[in-house]
Amino acid sequence: MNTWTIFKRELSSYFSQPTAYAIIVIFSLLSIGLTFTFGRFWDYQDASLNGSFFWWHPLILMILAPAVSMRLWSDEHRSGTIELLGTLPVTMRSAILGKFFAAALVWLLALVLTFPVVNTVNWLGAPDNWAIFSGYLGSFLVCCTFLAITSLVSAFTRDQVVALIVSVSLCFLLTICGIDPVINELRRSWTKESVDLLASVGVYSHFQEATRGLIRFTSLIYFLGLITVCLIGTNLVLKSQRA
Amino acid sequence: MIEVNSLTKRFGHKVAVDNLSFSVKKGEVLGFLGPNGAGKSTTMRMVTGFLPVTEGSIEIGGVSMIAKPMAAKKKIGYLPESAPLYNDMTVKGFLKFCASMRGLGGSSRKDAVEKAIETCFLQSVAHQSIETLSKGYRHRTCLAQSLLHDPEVLVLDEPTDGLDPNQKREVRKLIRNLGKEKAILFSTHILEEVHEVCTRAVIVDQGTIVADGTPEELTKQGGGSLYDLFHKVTTSEITAA
Ligand SMILES: Nc1ncnc2c1ncn2[C@@H]1O[C@H](COP(=O)(O)OP(=O)(O)OP(=O)(O)O)[C@@H](O)[C@H]1O
Ligand SMILES: [Mg+2]
Numbered sequence: 001m002n003t004w005t006i007f008k009r010e011l012s013s014y015f016s017q018p019t020a021y022a023i024i025v026i027f028s029l030l031s032i033g034l035t036f037t038f039g040r041f042w043d044y045q046d047a048s049l050n051g052s053f054f055w056w057h058p059l060i061l062m063i064l065a066p067a068v069s070m071r072l073w074s075d076e077h078r079s080g081t082i083e084l085l086g087t088l089p090v091t092m093r094s095a096i097l098g099k100f101f102a103a104a105l106v107w108l109l110a111l112v113l114t115f116p117v118v119n120t121v122n123w124l125g126a127p128d129n130w131a132i133f134s135g136y137l138g139s140f141l142v143c144c145t146f147l148a149i150t151s152l153v154s155a156f157t158r159d160q161v162v163a164l165i166v167s168v169s170l171c172f173l174l175t176i177c178g179i180d181p182v183i184n185e186l187r188r189s190w191t192k193e194s195v196d197l198l199a200s201v202g203v204y205s206h207f208q209e210a211t212r213g214l215i216r217f218t219s220l221i222y223f224l225g226l227i228t229v230c231l232i233g234t235n236l237v238l239k240s241q242r243a
Numbered sequence: 244m245i246e247v248n249s250l251t252k253r254f255g256h257k258v259a260v261d262n263l264s265f266s267v268k269k270g271e272v273l274g275f276l277g278p279n280g281a282g283k284s285t286t287m288r289m290v291t292g293f294l295p296v297t298e299g300s301i302e303i304g305g306v307s308m309i310a311k312p313m314a315a316k317k318k319i320g321y322l323p324e325s326a327p328l329y330n331d332m333t334v335k336g337f338l339k340f341c342a343s344m345r346g347l348g349g350s351s352r353k354d355a356v357e358k359a360i361e362t363c364f365l366q367s368v369a370h371q372s373i374e375t376l377s378k379g380y381r382h383r384t385c386l387a388q389s390l391l392h393d394p395e396v397l398v399l400d401e402p403t404d405g406l407d408p409n410q411k412r413e414v415r416k417l418i419r420n421l422g423k424e425k426a427i428l429f430s431t432h433i434l435e436e437v438h439e440v441c442t443r444a445v446i447v448d449q450g451t452i453v454a455d456g457t458p459e460e461l462t463k464q465g466g467g468s469l470y471d472l473f474h475k476v477t478t479s480e481i482t483a484a
Binding site for chain 2: 017
């Protein structure tokens with residue numbers, strides 16, 4: 001109930017300020033732009049999107065997702081509204097979920113609005129639309145994971161810039177430790193097991209399977225687990241700060 | 244209505260509130276006086292459930308704030324010291340949000356918001372963005388928020404801070420009127436307000452109560468001046484320390 005009230009407030013705040021529009025426009029421009037340039041979309045003959053379009057998503061999201069949610073809790077600390085929230089009859093858990101879902105919805109919208117790319121491949125050939133759908137789902141899960149990480153980081157500090165830098169760093173680490181160039185480099189010196197282990201910690205291994213139409217149960221556990229841990233962590237941090 | 248027993252708050256080694264006990268009954272307005280850093284706001288933050296207590300108990304209308312915070316918070320309206328607001332909302336939007344959070348919906352929410360706007364003289368800024376409000380209007384908006392659900396208990400941290408003389412008088416009148424039906428705990432640095440508004444007052448210094456009584460009693464203790472008493476009980480502590 002109160003989760004819903006907070007969700008609505010957050011959502012309207014995204015749209016009453018330029019934030020939501022900025023996310024949507026920048027994300028669309030970047031993801032579509034990169035697809036048709038560096039993504040070498042035209043070189044792929046199979047009308048699939050995993051190499052050209054989806055491949056960029058974690059790279060874009062690791063910066064943009066923290067940029068959007070860095071204010072999630074640092075703003076509440078700075079403006080003191082955390083004191084209002086803390087004395088209203090609402091659990092911190094509801095507040096955390098309300099804010100998280102609002103941010104997630106804005107991103108869902110941004111992802112959905114890249115649909116011209118899907119139209120294009122369908123017009124050019126006969127792509128595997130299930131793989132495209134599961135690719136989008138993968139993107140959304142990566143995004144939610146990054147949002148949850150940022151939520152946790154922003155709970156620590158009233159300084160948005162610190163929240164941004166720390167969350168981008170964390171998301172960057174999660175992203176590069178599974179990315180192909182890094183993995184290939186590491187395979188030369190590391191044992192296979194340790195490289196595989198590292199890759200399974202990063203988002204890319206899970207994400208890339210999703211873009212090929214394969215959403216594994218373990219990947220779902222991986223994403224949802226990370227999200228849950230970060231949100232519970234947010235709760236603990238917010239509580240401990242007042243003690 | 245408000246029952247506080249041996250309340251203590253420590254931040255690390257620093258004792259901000261030290262074994263404080265007091266109670267406020269329905270129909271009472273308790274003034275909370277004390278020098279800067281005495282622990283007034285910290286006490287209020289614990290009473291309203293924002294800060295966890297280190298030791299002691301708090302009951303609001305018979306409900307323990309420590310054991311049942313949700314139920315206890317419903318009974319309280321709170322004006323924090325800094326009058327925090329969501330800057331990206333309009334005054335009305337903010338009040339609607341707070342009313343929803345208080346469980347009000349539909350026409351009862353609309354009425355509550357209208358009434359709070361009227362009580363706190365916010366008609367002229369109702370549709371203005373909070374970001375552009377002057378300090379006094381920010382304060383009044385936050386005060387309006389605390390009245391929405393017609394709570395049994397009001398905790399007001401420096402409610403007249405930043406208001407112009409007319410508004411100060413209006414808010415004092417408001418507190419006095421509300422105090423007939425509710426239990427009110429409010430802090431202030433303006434000693435005249437004690438005579439005007441309070442049925443009882445306590446002076447807090449370094450986390451403990453150093454004087455307690457009706458305004459008349461306190462004035463008598465100070466030899467005819469509340470200011471003299473305040474000066475005596477609070478500065479003697481400093482020289483003793
Ligand atoms: N979060 C905190 N961490 C550490 N110390 C704190 C914290 N909050 C308050 N204090 C300390 O507790 C003491 C009491 O502060 P409090 O804000 O309750 O004073 P006050 O009586 O409201 O003063 P004022 O009249 O200036 O509003 C101060 O010494 C303050 O430094
Ligand atoms: Mg104070």
